[in-house]
Amino acid sequence: MFLIITIGLFCIFILFHILYIFVPLYTLRQQAYGHPSKEKGISILIPAYNEALVIENCLVGIKNLNYTNFEVLFINDGSTDDTLEIFHKHLRLIKTPRFNSGLLNYEKVKNIYHSQKYTNIWIIDKSNGGKADALNAGIDFAINEIVITLDADSILEENSLNEMNRIFSDDSVIAAGGLVKVVQGFKHSDEKLTPFFKIPGIIRYQVVQYLTAFYLHKTTQSKLGSITVIAGAFGAFQRSILNQIKGFRQTVGEDMDITLRIHELISTCLKNKRIVFVPEAVCYTECPSSFKSLYTQRIRWQKGFMDCIITYRKSLYRKMNFKVSTYLLLDSLLLGTLSAFPTLMIPILIFFSLNHIKFFLILFIISFVLVIMQVIASLLVSKRFGHSYSLKDKFLLFLFLPFEVILYRLTELFFVSIGTILYFFKKDGWNPSERIGQPIILNTRVEINIKDTLGG
DSSP: HHHHHHHHHHHHHHHHHHHHHHHHHHHHOOOOOOOOSOOOHHHHHHHHHSSSHHHHHHHHHTTTOSSEEEEEEEEEEOOSHHHHHHHHHOOOEEEOOOOOOSOOOOOOOEEEEEESSOTEEEEEEEOOHHHHHHHHHHHOOOOOSSSEOOOOEEEEEEEHHHHHHHHOOOHTTEEEEEEEGGGGGEETTEEEEOOOOOOOHHHHHHHHHHHIIIIIIIHHHTTTOOOOOOOEEEEEHHHHHHHTSSOOOOEEEEEHHHHHHHHHHHHHHHHHEEEEEEEEEEEEOOOOOOOHEEEEHHHHHHHHHHHHHHGGGGGGTTTTTEEEHHHIIIIIIIIIITHHHHHHHHHHHHHHGGGHHHHHHHHHHHHHHHHHHHHHHHHHHHTTOOOOOOOHHHHHHHHHHHHHIIIIIHHHHHHHHHHHHHHHTTTTOOOOOOOOOOOOOOOOHHHHHHHHHSSO
């Protein structure tokens, strides 16, 4: 029976991996899009809780944007470190009244500050309520119809808002996710950021994971109309839609939760609307650089996933369309979560039934070949968008793959299993990942200006 279940799961695994390899290869290419002449108003919402180590990088990214019609609302969610002081230091803040719609609920706002240096930057200083609560405050005070949610450790590429402006010129788009890259996987070379792979193993693993997750998985889901999560690091929404669904729900997986609620709205009320992935809209984020921090992040992600699966279980195939429901059940739940438990048992089963060792060896070889094919596909697709490694870095990447498959992927299965179990004991536990504050300069112009504008 176990062998039959294993074969069945493996066939589904192969099917999804083939989709993830070939759909992006044959459908995703960078095109010379013309940007609309009119810039839509955009409000960027950045929740900040104890972000003193990374907030200056975020400010650098904002200063670098090649866009004019936007505002930035930092929501200081009751920080206990120097986050607010850093804002005061770099932005020259003054208390200013500001209108809010009053459509959403959130913790008390203590003060509203406006930058005297940059008229499009505001600080909402409020009592601590969590990320979802901070985002709801930002939505309520935003003035533009397009709302972008950004993590405080995320750094926008200069043309990212232009790309979001372009995609929202299509009236059928009501939400979109950008492409997220690991900032530690880049170096500053020839006045631009260049990807490189001479980095610690734990970061190498995440770089490979982000490459395949965004260039392959997100692309495939977008093409098939089945995106199940808009990454919290960089998402864009119509503000009216967020108000219609009463903003973000307080959960450890607020990004997946908001995506699924929008899918409910699309399936029940907005049949011709859609959620898309925009690979041209790029931001850089800091990934965990220690095992402890990675563990904390992945446990939180898994708890968020389990919370969404249980919360929206009755919506599957009823309030959500067939494709989204199928992806959630087969790819995310069956392959991503439930299969983790028997997979971790395989070494034990091999020990007690050596006559099946050839069978499991064949499965491993096929899995490893699929991993190599996915990495090759992600390198080919990412190169179309200017993300190209040197020959030396490609060699290092392929040398790393056996360790990635045997060590890091098994570790990820361990995280998934533990996170699933812990959800049922402490589902609301929230432990933010440790920030390092990776320094980054996006181009020479900002490197010069930053010393004058941000007090460097």
